[in-house]
Amino acid sequence: MRVLVVEDDRGIADLLVRGLERAGYEAAAVSSGTEALTASPEPDVVLLDLGLPDMDGTEVCRRLRTRSDVAVIVVTARGEEGDRVAALDEGADDYLVKPFGLAELLARIRAVLRRVRPADRELLSHGDLTVDLRTRTVRVGEREVALTPKEFDILEVLAVDPGRVVSRQEILERAWDEHWYGPTKVLDVHVAALRRKLGTPGLVETVYGRGFRLGPAAGQADGPEAP
Known part of the structure; x- marks a missing residue:
């Protein structure tokens, strides 16, 4: 998922x-409306400040809407009702007033993506593994796999980008809470249960000292796996 931050305050951006990026998104920042309108490749989500140096953010939103259904979340210090109404009328999907916490921003991104994401992006496939984000069901071949909510959350983090090594901390932050500071041993318990239920050796790999990843699509590990 690509997120474009449109913000002229470099520190905030x-x-x-x-x-x-810590939450697993591909993120980039631009500081003007013109750059936002010409960004390539097109992002999945735009976090749009209203007070830009070259044009008002509502105008950026209006122009985006003439050509794209990209998700737009306004993030601004302007909290007046008139500003909210203007941005939403121009097609913004959500409106968040500064200051705000990262947890709330991530929750709003997830909520917006659930509303606007095409159906084909609700289905993650990797070899025989199919993860349906809409129904929260998992299949290996023709077999449906019953997972706990936390096991599903872990698998979703890995299945979004198969082959990428995801650190323990990132999985804990995304599947539990972005401010998780507890022991990481709890993750090992859930990963062990997930492996057992999937029943495909090498599918969920441990990359020692780095984290976990989904292994080759055929389920054949290309390196040693933790017991």
Whole structure:
């Protein structure tokens, strides 16, 4: 998922980009409306400040809406009702007033994506593994796999980008809470149960010292796996 931060305050933009990347998003920042309108490739989500140096954010939103259904979340210090109404009337999907917490921003991104994401992006496939984000069901081949909510959340984090090594901390932050500071051993218990239920050796791989990833689509590990 690509997120474009449109923010002329470099400090705020950098904080948002780092927070989004820690949450597993591909993030970039631009500082003007013109750059937002010409960004390539097109993002999945735009976090749009209203007070831009070259044009008002509502105008950026209006122009985006003439050509795209990209999700737009306004993030601004302007909290007056008139500003909210104007942005929403121009097609913004949500409106968030600064200051705000990263947890709330991530929750709003997830909510917006659930509303606007096409159906084909609700289905993640990797070899024989199919993860349906809409119904929260998992199949390996023709077999449906019953997972606990937390096991499903872990698998979703890995299945969004098969092959990418996801750190323990990132999984804990995304599947539990972005402010998780507890022991990471709880993750091992859930991963062990997930492996057992999937029943495909090597599918969920441990990359020692780095984290976990989904292995080759055929389910054949290309490296040693933890017991």
